[in-house]
Structure formats: C-alpha cells, structure tokens
Amino acid sequence: MTEANESSSCSVTNNLLDTDNRKNGAVRVQIVPSQPKTLSHLPTRPAVDLAFHNLTYRVKEGRRNNVKTILKEVSGRLRSGELTAIMGPSGAGKSTLLNILTGYKTTNIEGSITMNGKERNLSQFRKLSAYIMQDNQLHANLTVEEAMHVAASLKLSQKVEKSEKLHVIKEILETLGLDEHRPTLTRNLSGGQQKRLSIALELVNNPPIMFFDEPTSGLDSSTCFQCVSLLKFLARGGRTIICTIHQPSARLFEMFDQLYTLADGQCVYQGNTKQLVPFLGTLDLECPSYHNPASYIIEVACGEHGDHTRKLVNAIDNGKRDIRGELDFPALKNKKNENGNANANLKSNYDKLNGNSNNKYADNLNLGGNGLLPSSMVNDIAKETTTETIKINVESEKEPEVNTALLPVDGQLDAGLSPERYPTSEFHQFWVVLKRTLLFSRRDWTLMYLRLFAHILVGFLIGALYYDIGNDGAKVLSNLGFLFFNMLFLMYTSMTITILSFPLEMPVLLKENFNRWYSLSVGLVVGAAMNVQNGVFLAPVMSVPFLLFSGFFVSFDAIPIYLRWITYLSYIRYGFEGTALATYSYGREKLKCHQVYCHFKSPSTTLEELDMLDANFTLDIVALVVIFVVLRIAAFLFLRWKLRTTR
Numbered sequence: 115m116t117e118a119n120e121s122s123s124c125s126v127t128n129n130l131l132d133t134d135n136r137k138n139g140a141v142r143v144q145i146v147p148s149q150p151k152t153l154s155h156l157p158t159r160p161a162v163d164l165a166f167h168n169l170t171y172r173v174k175e176g177r178r179n180n181v182k183t184i185l186k187e188v189s190g191r192l193r194s195g196e197l198t199a200i201m202g203p204s205g206a207g208k209s210t211l212l213n214i215l216t217g218y219k220t221t222n223i224e225g226s227i228t229m230n231g232k233e234r235n236l237s238q239f240r241k242l243s244a245y246i247m248q249d250n251q252l253h254a255n256l257t258v259e260e261a262m263h264v265a266a267s268l269k270l271s272q273k274v275e276k277s278e279k280l281h282v283i284k285e286i287l288e289t290l291g292l293d294e295h296r297p298t299l300t301r302n303l304s305g306g307q308q309k310r311l312s313i314a315l316e317l318v319n320n321p322p323i324m325f326f327d328e329p330t331s332g333l334d335s336s337t338c339f340q341c342v343s344l345l346k347f348l349a350r351g352g353r354t355i356i357c358t359i360h361q362p363s364a365r366l367f368e369m370f371d372q373l374y375t376l377a378d379g380q381c382v383y384q385g386n387t388k389q390l391v392p393f394l395g396t397l398d399l400e401c402p403s404y405h406n407p408a409s410y411i412i413e414v415a416c417g418e419h420g421d422h423t424r425k426l427v428n429a430i431d432n433g434k435r436d437i438r439g440e441l442d443f444p445a446l447k448n449k450k451n452e453n454g455n456a457n458a459n460l461k462s463n464y465d466k467l468n469g470n471s472n473n474k475y476a477d478n479l480n481l482g483g484n485g486l487l488p489s490s491m492v493n494d495i496a497k498e499t500t501t502e503t504i505k506i507n508v509e510s511e512k513e514p515e516v517n518t519a520l521l522p523v524d525g526q527l528d529a530g531l532s533p534e535r536y537p538t539s540e541f542h543q544f545w546v547v548l549k550r551t552l553l554f555s556r557r558d559w560t561l562m563y564l565r566l567f568a569h570i571l572v573g574f575l576i577g578a579l580y581y582d583i584g585n586d587g588a589k590v591l592s593n594l595g596f597l598f599f600n601m602l603f604l605m606y607t608s609m610t611i612t613i614l615s616f617p618l619e620m621p622v623l624l625k626e627n628f629n630r631w632y633s634l635s636v637g638l639v640v641g642a643a644m645n646v647q648n649g650v651f652l653a654p655v656m657s658v659p660f661l662l663f664s665g666f667f668v669s670f671d672a673i674p675i676y677l678r679w680i681t682y683l684s685y686i687r688y689g690f691e692g693t694a695l696a697t698y699s700y701g702r703e704k705l706k707c708h709q710v711y712c713h714f715k716s717p718s719t720t721l722e723e724l725d726m727l728d729a730n731f732t733l734d735i736v737a738l739v740v741i742f743v744v745l746r747i748a749a750f751l752f753l754r755w756k757l758r759t760t761r
C-alpha cells in the first residue's frame with residue numbers, strides 16, 4: 115500500500131497517520147474518531163453465543179398430509195462479535211432457519227438450540243434478541259424522533275429517567291447518522307435510512323443478538339455497503355449479528371466474518387468467509403479467477419458444477435464443523451504444496467474484483483454527506499476489514515470503542531433483564547401506544563380529514579332532508595328512518611376504515627409484538643379506544659343478517675318463531691331499540707299534527723307498532739356492552755390465531 119493511499123483514506127475522518135512509528139515495514143495508525151461512537155448509555159446486556167444441534171424442521175403438505183423435511187439435521191454456531199451471513203439458493207431453507215433461530219417458528223422442530231452452551235429459554239431469548247424484517251415495518255406518519263421516543267418509552271423500563279432515555283436516543287441517532295433526520299417523517303426517509311431507523315428502534319434496549327432478513331434488499335450497491343458496515347459495527351460491539359443474504363457482491367461478501375451456507379436444507383459450508391475458496395479447493399471445487407466466491411458457492415449449492423452437495427455436507431459434517439483457519443481442513447496443506455497457495459487464489463479473487471485498490475472504501479466515505487452512514491464509521495469498518503490485506507497494525511488501545519454495553523460471553527444471561535415479560539406495565543404500554551395512534555391518526559390525511567369532510571357533508575345533507583320533522587306526528591316513519599340511517603352511517607364508516615387499515619397495521623403489530631414492545635391486548639384496546647378497529651372480525655359478516663333482524667324492516671311479531679333468536683344477537687336491534695325508546699318513550703307528550711288523521715300522534719303508538727312497548731332501555735345498553743366485550747374477545751382470539759398461523 116502506498117503512503118498516498120493511506121493518507122487519502124485516513125484524512126477524510128481526521129485519522130492521524132503516525133508516520134514516525136514505522137517498524138519492519140509495518141505502519142502504525144492512530145485512529146481518532148471524529149465523533150463519539152460509544153453506545154455506553156445503553157442498558158448492559160450479556161454477549162450471547164447461539165448454537166443449534168441436529169435441527170430438523172418438517173411441515174405437512176397437501177390433503178394427505180405428506181411430510182416435507184425442510185431442514186435436515188443441521189447444526190451450527192453463531193458467535194458474539196461476529197457478523198454472520200446465512201446464504202443459499204432459493205428454497206434452501208434460509209428463511210426457515212432464521213425463523214426458527216429467532217423463535218418466530220416454534221412448532222414441528224426437532225433438535226436443540228443453546229445460548230452460551232445452555233438450553234435456550236425462549237422467553238429469555240426473546241428479551242435478548244431483535245428481529246429486523248425485510249420490509250422495515252415503520253409507522254409512516256411518525257418522525258424519526260417520535261418513533262425513537264415511542265421505542266424508548268416501550269422498550270426501556272419505566273424506572274429509567276427521562277433524561278437517560280433522551281441520552282440513549284441521542285447516542286443511537288448520532289451513531290447511526292440519523293441525528294440530522296430527527297424531524298423527518300419516516301415515509302420520507304430513503305431506503306437505507308429506513309433500514310437504519312429500524313435498527314435504531316431495536317437498538318434502544320441493546321439486544322445482544324440481532325437477526326436481519328435480507329437487510330440489503332432494495333438498496334443500491336453503496337447503500338448496501340453502508341448497511342453491512344453498520345451491521346459489522348454492531349457486531350464489533352460484541353453482538354451476535356445474523357442475516358440472510360441472497361447473493362452479495364465480492365466486496366460485500368468480504369465484509370462478513372462468518373458464512374453459513376445451506377443447500378436443500380443441509381449445511382454445505384460453515385466458517386470464515388476468507389476460508390471458503392481454499393476449503394472448496396480441497397474438494398476439487400476451484401473458484402475461477404475473477405469469480406465472486408459468494409456466487410460460486412451458490413452455483414455449487416445449486417448443482418451448476420455437478421452434484422457436490424453430499425460431498426460438501428459430509429466435509430462440513432452438516433454444520434458440526436466450523437472452518438475458522440487453515441488448520442480446520444488439513445487437506446488444504448497437501449493441495450497447497452501441489453498447486454501453490456490456495457489462499458492466494460482467494461486474495462487474488464478479491465483483489466481483481468475490487469480493482470486491487472487499497473483505498474477501495476474511500477469512495478464510500480464521500481457518501482457520508484448524504485447521511486447514509488457517518489463517514490468515520492465507514493472508515494473504521496473499512497480500516498478493520500482492510501487491516502489484514504494491507505498489513506496495517508492498528509494500535510489496539512486506540513481502536514474506536516464501538517460499544518461497551520455488553521458483558522463477556524460468560525456473563526449471566528439474565529443480567530440487566532427484568533423478570534417480567536415486558537419492560538413496562540400494561541397501563542404504560544396502553545398510554546404510549548394510544549398517544550402514538552392519536553398522533554398518526556391526526557397526520558393521516560385520508561383517515562382524519564376525508565372522514566371529517568364526509569361526516570360534515572352527510573350531516574348537512576340529512577339536516578336539510580329531515581329538518582324540523584322530529585315533532586311532526588305525520589312524519590314519524592321518516593323520523594324512524596333518520597334514526598336508523600344515523601346508526602348505519604356511523605357503523606359503516608368506522609367499519610370501512612377498519613377493514614382498510616387493519617391489514618396495513620397488522621405487520622407492524624406483528625413486528626412490535628414479536629420484539630416485545632407491548633402485549634397483543636394493548637394493540638386491541640387501543641383499536642377499541644380509537645373506534646377504528648371495531649367489528650374487524652364479526653361486523654362485516656354479521657351486519658347484513660343483523661340488519662334484517664333489527665326490528666326496523668320486520669317487527670318482532672312478524673318474524674318466524676324459529677328465527678327470533680337472531681334478533682337477540684343483533685347489536686343493530688339494541689342500538690335501534692335504544693334510540694327509538696330514547697326518542698318516543700319516557701312519557702313523551704303527543705306530537706303536533708296538522709292532518710285530519712294522525713296515526714302516530716301518540717308516541718306510544720309508534721312503540722307499539724315497533725313491538726317496543728315492553729322494551730327496556732337499560733337492557734339495551736347492557737346488551738350492547740356485552741356484545742362489545744364478546745366481539746373484542748373474539749377479535750383478540752382471531753388476532754392471536756392469525757399471528758400464529760402467519761409464522
């Protein structure tokens with residue numbers, strides 16, 4: 115590496131090149147970070163090594179319940195402080211493995227999963243891990259700052275002081291380069307920024323294990339690089355970072371520490387990314403020069419170079435072996451003697467693909483201005499990645515301190531964790547989520563203003579239509595129509611909003627509930643309080659028959675006896691009966707009438723015609739409350755079932 119190159123890449127981040135300290139051709143670099151990169155205010159957590167042994171996952175398919183084995187006795191180990199990629203051809207079982215490791219899938223699994231050598235306790239594990247899904251699932255109408263406040267309020271204990279929470283937020287936003295975007299609505303963030311916000315939200319309670327499903331999908335190459343740099347930064351803080359990735363470029367691939375490759379539900383490689391090509395070489399699978407090793411292993415796993423799956427699975431013992439150095443595959447030694455240094459082949463692959471540019475990361479540093487990732491961080495990651503290649507000895511005591519908030523692997527797993535399922539009380543969760551719902555409802559133009567406009571418009575229309583008829587004995591039927599219409603209008607407007615918004619809200623609920631932000635019931639109660647989620651389950655289906663049995667279209671006496679029970683279930687009946695009683699009961703005096711014969715002059719006649727003379731207003735209210743509670747429980751059970759089946 116030339117001195118010019120070193121200086122050019124270092125100067126961008128104010129790193130000082132200590133040129134006086136050259137010894138034996140090695141260059142000592144003193145790194146002075148341009149901004150603090152400690153996440154020291156985060157709650158302390160233990161570092162966690164995750165291992166799985168003989169994991170088998172089967173599903174039943176088709177009418178005959180044919181059993182399909184998706185994962186076949188795979189083993190593996192995911193270490194703290196490392197960035198691990200799970201790769202494999204489409205359908206190899208990557209998502210399935212990730213879903214099992216995250217605890218998202220919990221049934222039909224054989225084998226064992228351990229945390230720091232001990233059997234995994236799923237409840238404890240869920241408190242220690244975060245799952246960042248492919249499509250970030252953010253609330254579009256919240257700003258970065260508001261989203262962070264909600265996350266801090268829900269994910270940090272109520273005992274944590276507000277000033278401390280603000281400190282955590284500031285630290286994370288600064289570290290992830292989102293500080294200048296605090297007032298930006300999340301829907302206006304770029305793809306890379308949204309991904310970083312998803313990470314920032316989960317980072318609030320400092321989970322030592324973080325899973326990412328395709329974190330680079332939909333990002334351009336430089337943003338991909340920024341994203342993986344960030345993951346590596348998090349890993350360097352002692353976290354266990356695991357992500358599925360499709361086919362990274364050679365440059366991106368090189369940044370991963372560890373690779374776990376699946377083919378047809380079995381492990382075909384587990385080990386250091388740098389050892390992949392030499393390892394394949396020992397099995398007579400030579401990665402051609404100028405070829406991306408990541409593409410090559412996928413091609414091999416797909417069978418493009420012949421059927422080598424069995425050979426690879428045996429060589430890696432289906433994930434029980436872990437290739438961390440050349441000593442892990444002694445056959446290489448013979449191979450090297452015959453064919454020269456196989457590692458050199460790997461290095462030449464990288465060098466050729468990267469144009470052998472020693473300052474190959476320097477171009478990305480310029481992107482810092484776009485707020486993609488703080489340039490200093492990219493530089494530190496880049497420096498670390500290139501250290502091996504360019505033989506710079508970075509003074510260990512001067513290395514950027516990425517995170518001090520993790521305890522060593524042998525630390526107590528429950529250190530710093532509250533024994534409760536959620537860090538905050540249900541009431542607190544309710545309050546925070548309610549405030550958030552109100553905030554983004556206010557910002558949702560279609561939800562708020564269009565609804566308001568529609569209600570005002572319809573209000574004027576029915577006001578003009580039914581003006582001054584309430585006391586007119588000749589217009590009682592029209593007045594009953596007015597009362598019935600009011601009920602229908604309110605019912606259908608809230609029902610439509612629910613039906614439209616619920617499927618959109620569902621994935622966010624899924625993510626936040628899974629990552630232990632709040633309990634499922636809280637989401638529902640808020641829905642009830644907002645009068646948005648009403649009737650999501652039963653209302654649309656049941657409203658039509660219940661309309662018929664409301665007592666407006668057919669009086670109770672006219673209904674065949676065997677169908678009368680339905681009227682007792684009709685919430686519309688109770689609503690209509692209640693409004694009719696409130697209007698025409700309680701000793702209301704006779705109505706005015708200018709006609710010769712006025713059938714409905716006496717309010718009791720109206721109630722008699724409606725078969726409501728014996729009706730009880732209090733009973734109507736009680737019935738409505740009971741139906742409300744029953745529907746809510748049904749919706750809760752439905753949601754729980756839906757959450758389980760989507761897993």
Ligand SMILES: Nc1ncnc2c1ncn2[C@@H]1O[C@H](COP(=O)(O)OP(=O)(O)OP(=O)(O)O)[C@@H](O)[C@H]1O
Pocket residue numbers: 173174175182184202203204205206207208209210211
């Ligand atoms: N519930 C299920 N029923 C039947 N087959 C399933 C089920 N879940 C997964 N599979 C099958 O298991 C295999 C692995 O699926 P998985 O989604 O884990 O693959 P993947 O490696 O993540 O693929 P991709 O990269 O395309 O997302 C696929 O063949 C898939 O069709």
